[in-house]
Amino acid sequence: MTRQITMEKAPQGQGGDQGPAPAAAKGLRGHPWLTLFAVAIGVMMVALDGTIVAIANPAIQKDLGASLADVQWITNGYLLALAVALITAGKLGDRFGHRQTFLIGIAGFAAASGAIGMSGSISLVIAFRVLQGLFGALLMPAALGLLRATFPAEKLNMAIGIWGMVIGASTAGGPIVGGLLVEHVSWQSVFFVNVPVGVIALLFGLVILRDHRAENAPRSFDILGIVLLSAAMGSLIWGIIKAGDSWGWDSGKTWGFLIGAVVLFGLFALWETKVAEPLIPLGMFRSVPLSAGVVLMVLMAFAFMGGLFFVTFYLQGVKGLSPVDSGLHLLPLTAMMIVSSPLAGALITKFGPRIPLVGGMVCTATAMFGMLTLTSGTGTLAMSLWFALLGLGLAPVMVGATEVIVGNAPLELSGVAGGLQQAAMQVGGALGTAVLGAVMSSKVAGAFAENWKDAGIPVPADPRLEQAAEFGMVPPELGEAPGMTPQLVDSITGVIHDTFMDGMGLAFTVAGVVAVVAALVATLTKRGENAEAGAGAAHI
Numbered sequence: 001m002t003r004q005i006t007m008e009k010a011p012q013g014q015g016g017d018q019g020p021a022p023a024a025a026k027g028l029r030g031h032p033w034l035t036l037f038a039v040a041i042g043v044m045m046v047a048l049d050g051t052i053v054a055i056a057n058p059a060i061q062k063d064l065g066a067s068l069a070d071v072q073w074i075t076n077g078y079l080l081a082l083a084v085a086l087i088t089a090g091k092l093g094d095r096f097g098h099r100q101t102f103l104i105g106i107a108g109f110a111a112a113s114g115a116i117g118m119s120g121s122i123s124l125v126i127a128f129r130v131l132q133g134l135f136g137a138l139l140m141p142a143a144l145g146l147l148r149a150t151f152p153a154e155k156l157n158m159a160i161g162i163w164g165m166v167i168g169a170s171t172a173g174g175p176i177v178g179g180l181l182v183e184h185v186s187w188q189s190v191f192f193v194n195v196p197v198g199v200i201a202l203l204f205g206l207v208i209l210r211d212h213r214a215e216n217a218p219r220s221f222d223i224l225g226i227v228l229l230s231a232a233m234g235s236l237i238w239g240i241i242k243a244g245d246s247w248g249w250d251s252g253k254t255w256g257f258l259i260g261a262v263v264l265f266g267l268f269a270l271w272e273t274k275v276a277e278p279l280i281p282l283g284m285f286r287s288v289p290l291s292a293g294v295v296l297m298v299l300m301a302f303a304f305m306g307g308l309f310f311v312t313f314y315l316q317g318v319k320g321l322s323p324v325d326s327g328l329h330l331l332p333l334t335a336m337m338i339v340s341s342p343l344a345g346a347l348i349t350k351f352g353p354r355i356p357l358v359g360g361m362v363c364t365a366t367a368m369f370g371m372l373t374l375t376s377g378t379g380t381l382a383m384s385l386w387f388a389l390l391g392l393g394l395a396p397v398m399v400g401a402t403e404v405i406v407g408n409a410p411l412e413l414s415g416v417a418g419g420l421q422q423a424a425m426q427v428g429g430a431l432g433t434a435v436l437g438a439v440m441s442s443k444v445a446g447a448f449a450e451n452w453k454d455a456g457i458p459v460p461a462d463p464r465l466e467q468a469a470e471f472g473m474v475p476p477e478l479g480e481a482p483g484m485t486p487q488l489v490d491s492i493t494g495v496i497h498d499t500f501m502d503g504m505g506l507a508f509t510v511a512g513v514v515a516v517v518a519a520l521v522a523t524l525t526k527r528g529e530n531a532e533a534g535a536g537a538a539h540i
Helices: 032-064 068-096 098-117 122-150 153-184 188-192 194-208 223-247 252-272 282-286 288-318 323-329 331-351 354-373 380-407 411-454 463-469 486-522 529-536
Strands: none
Touching: 032 068, 032 098, 032 122, 032 153, 032 188, 032 194, 068 098, 068 122, 068 223, 068 411, 098 122, 098 188, 098 194, 122 153, 122 380, 122 411, 153 188, 153 323, 153 331, 153 380, 188 194, 223 252, 223 411, 282 288, 282 411, 288 323, 288 354, 288 380, 288 411, 288 486, 323 331, 323 380, 331 354, 331 380, 354 380, 354 486, 380 411, 380 486, 411 463, 411 486, 463 486
């Protein structure tokens, strides 16, 4: 018989989906705010790693003699492993306890980081990055499961707000930390730094975290469901990565993998209706707010991660800033997320998630459209305005969409819900980077020749310069080419930058439209059932 999941609110303490309110903790173990602190250390390590490595890639390429494709797979291998394993990892937490999976994730992630730093070949770096992704997948949903089980309902939004603040600050701070380490130590230090952080997180976790297991948590594993979902996620992410990498969106191989993913997802959904203990009980999606939260997370990550990808190239290519200076110019975004995430949690607790989520996506869309005004001569103040507005818009969405997904899921499926939230973010980020990259490439292909002609440059355009325009980066050897004068270098530089800005403008337009759609989706969200039970919950 198929296990039915009801999304209706049940009385507290009566065996309903949400279960009893968390009991007030005595001492260190299980204390809610100390639990949040312990969880935040581990989450910071994984979130920081998502962007800190990008700064180290050029140094890794030079030191290990890697190809461009090899360097791309340093990121893509991590992303693929993370996206494929997240939901299954959440299920492991629901079954064996979130404390255990969190601690294993911390230890494995730190060990894999140390192994990367000691690797002497690019193949070993990529292999250990995949291992990092697998352990990161264990860690992230377990963190949300621990928060959900530890905090009483009226404090949960604030806790998730601080959790989102840590992720946002770590993600945006990665380029600064990475730049400092690469410039003053070595690329290996970018990975070695995770080892002491992991040890600290592990020690705190052993002392502070309390194991939480719902009484009606599943006791068996849906092996075929795991295989089908992993294959579907792998096919989807692989197709997206390769479309933006080398195949292109018009390739039969790209569409073969994407269509294969749709078929596999269909088979997975069919199987989940027949198995006694499904990996993802499809009854969860009878909750319109939960489904809307998942879609909202995909769209938010599409707009944010896709747009941020081009911002870093704008700062380093068009503006000519160093990696460290680029990270410093993104501080308004980071600072605004740090300040507004806890505030967003408080507003969501008081007013519910709908208004803050809609307002956040409107701010995000406004920032995306506002960045259409950026030029090579735009000053720091004007850039900071749009970056700060973007951070202001993202904070309530990171907090609110997470609360909507996790809060509307049954307590015994909080790990699955956490994995679903993280998987939605990874899929959205991969889609945003790949799709907006394709938009950029198509625009550059048409604009480069026109800009070259308008500049009146008397020599034929080198195809390599068109490729450089996709990143806004002027090749350093340009000035050494035969017959190249300073005036000609300036003209070609202007063409490359203008073409990049044309492409980035179209990419930001698409990201802004996606953010508007996300604002409409946000109108379907509402407070999670766990939060609605807050009146009777224990106070911290």
